[in-house]
Amino acid sequence: MSEGKRTLMTAAWVVGHEEGRHTLLPGGEVVYQDGAILFVGHDFPGDVDERIDYGQALIAPGFIDLDALSDLDTTVLSFDNHPSWRKGRVWPKSYMEAGPYEMYSPDELVFQKRHAFARLIRNGVTTALPIASLYYREWGETVEEFEGAAEAAANLGLRVYLGPAYRTGNPVVVEENKFELFFNEPRGLKGLADAISFCERLEGRHGGLVRTMLAPDRIETCTPDLLRRTAAAGKDLGVPVRLHCCQGGFERETVRRLHGMTSIEWLKSLDFLTKKTLLPHGTFVSPSRFVPEPGRDLEIIAEAGSVIVHCPLVAARFGDGLESFSSYRERGLRIGLGTDTSPPDMLLNMQIGLMICRFVEGKAEACRAEDYFDAATLGGADALGRPDLGRLAPGCRADMVVWDLANPDIGQIIDPIQTLMISGSGRDARTVIIDGRMVMRERQIPGMDFAADAVRAQRQFEGLVEKYPDRTWAHPTAEEIFSSAYRIVRSTGAAQG
Numbered sequence: 001m002s003e004g005k006r007t008l009m010t011a012a013w014v015v016g017h018e019e020g021r022h023t024l025l026p027g028g029e030v031v032y033q034d035g036a037i038l039f040v041g042h043d044f045p046g047d048v049d050e051r052i053d054y055g056q057a058l059i060a061p062g063f064i065d066l067d068a069l070s071d072l073d074t075t076v077l078s079f080d081n082h083p084s085w086r087k088g089r090v091w092p093k094s095y096m097e098a099g100p101y102e103m104y105s106p107d108e109l110v111f112q113k114r115h116a117f118a119r120l121i122r123n124g125v126t127t128a129l130p131i132a133s134l135y136y137r138e139w140g141e142t143v144e145e146f147e148g149a150a151e152a153a154a155n156l157g158l159r160v161y162l163g164p165a166y167r168t169g170n171p172v173v174v175e176e177n178k179f180e181l182f183f184n185e186p187r188g189l190k191g192l193a194d195a196i197s198f199c200e201r202l203e204g205r206h207g208g209l210v211r212t213m214l215a216p217d218r219i220e221t222c223t224p225d226l227l228r229r230t231a232a233a234g235k236d237l238g239v240p241v242r243l244h245c246c247q248g249g250f251e252r253e254t255v256r257r258l259h260g261m262t263s264i265e266w267l268k269s270l271d272f273l274t275k276k277t278l279l280p281h282g283t284f285v286s287p288s289r290f291v292p293e294p295g296r297d298l299e300i301i302a303e304a305g306s307v308i309v310h311c312p313l314v315a316a317r318f319g320d321g322l323e324s325f326s327s328y329r330e331r332g333l334r335i336g337l338g339t340d341t342s343p344p345d346m347l348l349n350m351q352i353g354l355m356i357c358r359f360v361e362g363k364a365e366a367c368r369a370e371d372y373f374d375a376a377t378l379g380g381a382d383a384l385g386r387p388d389l390g391r392l393a394p395g396c397r398a399d400m401v402v403w404d405l406a407n408p409d410i411g412q413i414i415d416p417i418q419t420l421m422i423s424g425s426g427r428d429a430r431t432v433i434i435d436g437r438m439v440m441r442e443r444q445i446p447g448m449d450f451a452a453d454a455v456r457a458q459r460q461f462e463g464l465v466e467k468y469p470d471r472t473w474a475h476p477t478a479e480e481i482f483s484s485a486y487r488i489v490r491s492t493g494a495a496q497g
Contacts, residue, residue: 004436006033008044011054012405013416015061016040017391022374024416030059032398035207035436040392056406057430058416061392062126062399063346064380066242066309067280067338070116070130070149072461075341077468079317080483085173087481088472089135092173095471096182103136103467108460109145114152115457116344117160118448123345123426126399126434127159127380127389129242129278131340134217135471136464139184140166140191143198154206155447157439159399161240161384162210164198166191167217168226171250173473181220181254188226192216192233199237209435212239219245219263220254224270231272240384242278242309243267246285246297247320262286264297273304278383280309280338282328283320290320298331307334307383310375312353314341325357325375326366336379337372345426346376354421369421402431 014028017040031039031048039046081087091100104112113130120128130149134140141164153160168188171179192214199212214234216222222230222243234241245251245263252263259266264285267273279301286295301308308328315321322328328335339349350372357367381390388396403420405413407428413419420428432440439445465482469475 004034005049006031006038006047007050007052008048009052009054009059009400009402011057011059011402013058014040015059015392015417017393022370022377022391028059030392030400032433032436035398037392037394037396037398039394054402054431058403058405058420059392060401060403061377061390062401062432062434063124063376064127064336064384064390065120065125065339065344065346066129066278066307066336066380066383067131067311067340068116068120068125068128069132069339069341069344070113070128071132072112072115072457072464073342074133074135074461074464075314075317077465077482080485081481083177085177085179086473088468090171090173090179090473091135091471092473092475093180094475096170096172100138100471102138103464104460106145110148110152111456112460113145113149114156115453117153117156117158118445118450118453119342120344121156121158121432121434121440121445122429122443123343123347124401124403124429124432125158125339125344125346126401126432127161127384129161129213129240129338131215131338132165134165134167139187140164140217143194146198147202150202150205150210154209156445157209157434157437159209159389159434160211161213162198162202163195163213163215163239164191165215165217166195167221168223169221171220171254176473179250181258183223185223185225188223189229192226192229196233196237199239203237203239207435212237214239214241216241216243218247218251219243219267220251227267227270227272231270231274234276235274238276240276240278241274242280243272244280246279246283247281248284249290252284252291262295262297264300265295268300268304273301273306275305276385277304277306278309278336279306280340281311281315281320282308283315283322288323290323298328298333302332305334307336309338309383310335310353311338311340311349312356313339313345313349316352316356317341321356321360322353324360324366325353325371326361329371334379334382335375336383337376343426347420347424347426347428350376351421369415369418372421373417398433398436400433401429404428404430
């Protein structure tokens, strides 16, 4: 096999890696060939086929998003519209009895994943574990749509870990502010069997760019048998298993009522927790300000070596947050980051997470810029068991982002990481390289028409909103479900003169 083109990149700053830690190299160089990094440092002694000088920029490892939105984001529908059970975020019993239906067509599902994957790349994410809401689905995700997702990711060049979400249960509203859980275990176990088959067939596709995972939905929508079988399958397949848990009061109360334990205690009793277990979001644990009762949740997670997937932005939007990022690290917990909402801006998540940590701890020195940068790179790589990701070092995969530091709005620079954490944005990602392939150059992704896609996404979003009354308690109109910041005054059509 002949060797491919050898490329040398240089910039004002490069994030290198030595002895297990990131380093900063002023005027550094990165050399890569055939998808792998050959050299990081100064004054490369060998020959190269191409030299690219990015000038006032930072070349850094790409971000690893362990909970990456692969949907049209619907946060705006719940942002100022509460409570969730009255605003269509929990199915009413009438909708359940009528028969849930898919609110997206197969074509729309394909589109939204490709659209979301491209947005991840535009924000400097090079490895993604997709997540989408099941509120709008008939039940779970399908193998067919994830086969399409694998093709979309490969075409765009995004590194992904894929697996269709499945569940055995779903909460329903039976009367005002009263819920019951509906369970269909055979359907959930069929979803697990399909997911296992998907992992067996798709693992390592597209030159290793597509890997797989198991993704049971939320802990309160899972039966003990589903979780036991998932854990066993994850061990047999050697793939990550991601389960959303410890993320809200309803979940905690439901698990306590059904099983007499906290979510984490229950997972331990099922032998579910391993070093390949990923747990978004880790905010409702005992003890904490949300759960003042004594408990060992964090100790259990640390003992098992499981990973907390910290998603600062989506948590903060709804009044949640870790207590705290620094205290979790001090307890020895493994932490990676996820975006889980739009915009899929990892820098914004890091900025908000750092500020929340300092606020909760009451001191600026509680957390530093590099702590979050490590979590978004090394933490994600560690969570996936991938020492070849999340760092720029010889032998690692060539997954890199060129961050624009020449923008006059970004401010002054003494340390590029600190500057990004103060004033950077995902929109400052200038060029993205994944596995040695330039998947975005100067903000352009081949084959993507973002203006046209934005129009299509808005049209698809409006179609979803029109269907909201079907799946909202008492079936009010969409205008009643969703509030506006201010009174809307529409044109009467009268002539102006």
